[in-house]
Amino acid sequence: MASPNTALTSQTHPGSLPPNVFTLPRTAQLEALYTIIRDKDTNRGDFIFYTDRIIRLLVEEGLNHLPVVTKNVETPTGAHYEGVGFEGRICGVSILRAGEAMEAGLREVCRSVRIGKILIQRDEDTAEAKLFYSKLPEDISSRYVLLLDPMLATGGSAIKAVEVLTQHGVPEDRIIFINLIACPEGIHSLCGRYPALRMITGWIDQGLNEKAYIIPGLGDFGERRYTC
C-alpha cells in the first residue's frame, strides 16, 4: 500500500501548531461562513446550511490524507490519462451527539460509507470522560477512520474516543480527526497524547472560558443544530 500523501494538500499549516494539525486555508469566504454560524441571531435553518458547507470542506480536506495509487485510464476521446485511484478502505466514527451532525456531510462526499458511533459523557462522580456506548464496524482495524466531532474544547471526549478506537485495533496514524472549531487547550492535550493522529480543523479559536466553553465559539453545537 502506498504511503499517505500529505505533501499535496491545500492546507495552510501554521508553524506554531503541532505538525499533525491541519487547518483550512483562512480565506475571507471561510471567515464569513464562521461569522454566520457564530452569530447568536442566526436561525437554525441557516445554521444547518452553513455548518454543512464547512463540514463538506473539512471532509474533502481530510480525504486528502488518504493514500492514492497511480492509475491509468482511457478517456472517451481515446486519450490516455495518468491519474490516481483511491486506495485504502475508510469508515466514519461520530462522537455522539454533535458528531452525528457531520455524518450527512461525510456521506455527501463518501457515498454509503460505514459509520460507527461512540457516546462519551462526563462521569458525574469522577469528572472524567467515560464511554457509555459504542457501535463500530467489525473490520474497523483494517480501515482508515474519520473521527467526527464538531467542537474540540478540553479534548476529554476526543481523547477517550481515540482510546476506544486504538483498543479496537485501529493504528493511531490511521485516525483522522475532523473538527469544526478547536481551541489551543484541546489541540495540545489531544495531539500531545496522540502525535501520530492527524487532525483537520476549520478554525482555531482563542481559548476556553471558566465553564470550559470555547471562546468566541458558537455555543452548544448540538443544541443549535438539533433542538434550538
Added chain:
Amino acid sequence: MPKTALDSLLEPLRPYTQNTRKNTILLTSHGRPPWYGEDGKPLSDAFVIAVAGGSASGKTHVARQIVQSLDSVPTVVVLSQDSFYNRLSEEDVKIAHANEFDFDHPNSIDTGLFASCLADLKSCKQANVPIYSFSEHQRLKETKYLYGAAIIIVEGILSLHDPIMRSLYDLKIFVQCDSDLMLARRLKRDVKERGRTVEGVLDQYLRFVKPSYDNFVQPSSKFADIIVPGHNNSVAVDLISNHLRGKLTARSVRFRERMANVDRYLPLGAAGGTVLEEELEGPNLIVLPRTPQLKGIYTVLRDRTTRRGEFVFFADRLANLVVEKSMELLPFSPISVTTPVGVTAKGMKLTATDVCGVTIVGSGGPLEGGLSRVIRDVRLGSLLIQSHPSTGEPILLHTMLPSCVTDRRKSGDAWVFLLDAQIGTGASALMALRVLLDHGVKQEHIVYLAFIVARGGGIRVIRRAFPDVRIVCGALDDGLGEGWVSSETGERRRTWPIEPGMGSIGDRYYL
C-alpha cells in the same frame, strides 16, 4: 393582466419569426449567430426600421409584410410608440377615461425614454420597455424586457417626428393613406373592437386625430426614405424587402470575416502549438489546488468505463469544490457578531447582494447542484447555445436571465457565476460572456466556472477579449483534438474535443 399595446403588437408577429421553409430545422433559423468579433466587441448595431403614418393607415400591416418577406429572419423586435405614453397625473387619468385626453399630440409621448430604449436595443444591450395599460390609462410598474434583436421595427404615428429618434433609424418608411380611408378604418375598428360609439370616435377624430395628422404626422413624411401607399402596397413592400435583404446580406458577409470564428482563431493551439503556462495562468485564471483527492476525482470522471451513477456522484463532488473556490472571489467586509456564549467575535460578511448563476444549458448543468448547495436559494438563469450544424459557429437560441441581470438598474451591481463544464474552443464561452456584458454586468463581477479548460483552445481569445473576467477551473488540459460528428440528419461537422478531457460532460451526466 391588462392587455397592452406591446403585447398586441408582439403577438401577431410571432408566427413570422418562425421559419416557414420546410426541411430545415426550425430552431437553427431562430438562433442568433455571433454579433461580436474575436476581440469580444460587438461588430455592428441592430438594423432599425421606422414605420410612420396616420392612425389606421396600415403601419402594422406594412411592418408585418416586411418581416414575413424576409426569409429566416433572425430576431425581430417591434417597438410601438403606444408603449411610451407619458405617465399621467391623476387628473389626466380622469380626462383620459372620459376620452378627452390628446394622445395624438407629440407631448403625450416620453420621447427621452423611447430614444434611450431604442438606443440600447440598437447597440445590442437589453431594454426594459415600459408597459402602458389602456384600460387603466397608466404606465404599469412592470416593464417588458427585450434583448438580442437583429432588426428593430419602430412603429407609431409620430415615429418620424423627433430628430433624436430619426438619428437612430437605418430605414424610414412613411405609410401614406387617404384620410377618408383612415377614418373609415378607424371608425370600423373602434366601434367593433373597442366598443365605442360612432359619435365618440368622430368627436375624438375631429378634436385630436385630424389636427395631429395635419400638424405633425403628415409633415414628418418629408423625412421618410420611402413613402408606401396604405393599400395595394405589395410592390412597395417587395422593393423594401429586397433592399433590406441586400443590406442584411452585405452586413452578414462582412460579419463573417471578422466574426469570432472557431476555424480561424483555433489552429494555433489545435495544431499543437505550444502555449506558455505563464501566458495562461494568472490571477484571473484560477486552478484548484492539485490535491490527491482532486486527481482521484478527475481519474474517475475521465475514465471511459465509469458508469453514469459514479460519474454523476463525482461530478457533483467536483462541482462543489469548484463553486467553493469561486466563492472566495466575492467581496467581503469585516463585521462583528455576538456568539451564544455572549462574546463578540470579529468576522467577515459577504457584501455582494445579487449573486446569481447562469448556466450554459447542457454542459453547465452538472455545476448547478454545486451552486445551490453553496448559495441558498440562488437565482439561476440559463443560456442555450448550440453549434450550427453545418458551419459549427455558435448560435444563441434562448436566454433566460435572473432579474438582477435583465434589469438595467441592477445589473451593474450583480455578480454572476457562469456555469459551463469546459472551455474548449471557447466559442460558447465568448458568446455567453458577451450576453452578460451586453446586459451591463461588469467584467470583474463575472466568474466563469468550469471543470476543464483546454490550454490550446479558445481560452487565450477569451483572456484577451475579457481580461477582467475570472475563470475558476479544476484542471487545465493540454489541447484540442479534431474530429467529425454526424448529426441525426446525416450532416457532418467538425468538432474539437478536449484532450485528454472527459468526453461530453453534459451527455455523460444526463443521458
